Amino acid sequence: DIKAFSKELSKHLKNITLSTQHSDLSGYELIDIVEKYNGILIPAHAFTPHKSYYGNCVDRLQYIFKEKFDKIFAIELGLSSDTSLADEISELETRTFLTNSDAHSLPRIAREYNKMLVEDISFKEIVKAIKNEDGRKILANYGLDPKLGKYHRSFCEDCNDSIEITEAATTCPRCGGVNITFGVFDRIELIKDKKESKSPKHRPPYIYQVPLTFIPGVGGKTIDKLLDNFETEMNILHKASQDDIEAVVGEKIAKNIINATTGNAKVHSGGGGVYGKVTI
Numbered sequence: 001d002i003k004a005f006s007k008e009l010s011k012h013l014k015n016i017t018l019s020t021q022h023s024d025l026s027g028y029e030l031i032d033i034v035e036k037y038n039g040i041l042i043p044a045h046a047f048t049p050h051k052s053y054y055g056n057c058v059d060r061l062q063y064i065f066k067e068k069f070d071k072i073f074a075i076e077l078g079l080s081s082d083t084s085l086a087d088e089i090s091e092l093e094t095r096t097f098l099t100n101s102d103a104h105s106l107p108r109i110a111r112e113y114n115k116m117l118v119e120d121i122s123f124k125e126i127v128k129a130i131k132n133e134d135g136r137k138i139l140a141n142y143g144l145d146p147k148l149g150k151y152h153r154s155f156c157e158d159c160n161d162s163i164e165i166t167e168a169a170t171t172c173p174r175c176g177g178v179n180i181t182f183g184v185f186d187r188i189e190l191i192k193d194k195k196e197s198k199s200p201k202h203r204p205p206y207i208y209q210v211p212l213t214f215i216p217g218v219g220g221k222t223i224d225k226l227l228d229n230f231e232t233e234m235n236i237l238h239k240a241s242q243d244d245i246e247a248v249v250g251e252k253i254a255k256n257i258i259n260a261t262t263g264n265a266k267v268h269s270g271g272g273g274v275y276g277k278v279t280i
């Protein structure tokens, strides 16, 4: 039904063939159109500062979707948040979390992904998994350490750096300025209604994954070499041993990769549209 959906939606958009279009529709209205064509509506990167429901519109999705909120089965966490952060908001306890790659270019596919239990690969089965129905479910979320995301922390546009204080940053502690692009962490800190993050029983594990391009010393040539040997990035990040990797790219880079993939690297938080940085 995607063609019919697009046709109807093109009445509300300037150019249906481009991504990220402005529309006069509210989420409350949009969900009816989505349902009419047998789709489901999943708010994307729900916490980012410029274009998202929590980041830019409301403290609760309930305020937007009202009595239709029970038709929102899932939210997409986005690169700058993770399960633990999102589970600080109680209305999300009964929703599924998706970790999608938001890949606007091919190499970025699978920088985040969901492991699902389904009978076959079909839209119907995937919807069941998202709804947590008939035993179908999300088994695990694989995603970035949210600190690596582009909007994890508030960012001072004057100092040109993210602000890594423990509380929500609404002003810059360096220059005192208020020219701030809000961070996902900071936004959740302000709107959360739970004292601490506690995930419901149905919540699958969130497994951190550091894409190779984030790891210091790993450039294009090194990645090509690694892929020649291990075939996929997932094999390198989740299966290869330090010895295996060392045999291909040497001790120093192997150590960096292992530190990054086992959570033993320091990360400078991203913000303001700039990705976080792994510093070994």
Ligand SMILES: [Zn+2]
Pocket: 102, 103, 104
């Ligand atoms: Zn996107």
Ligand SMILES: [Zn+2]
Pocket: 156, 157, 158, 159, 160, 172, 173, 174, 175, 176, 177
């Ligand atoms: Zn500043």
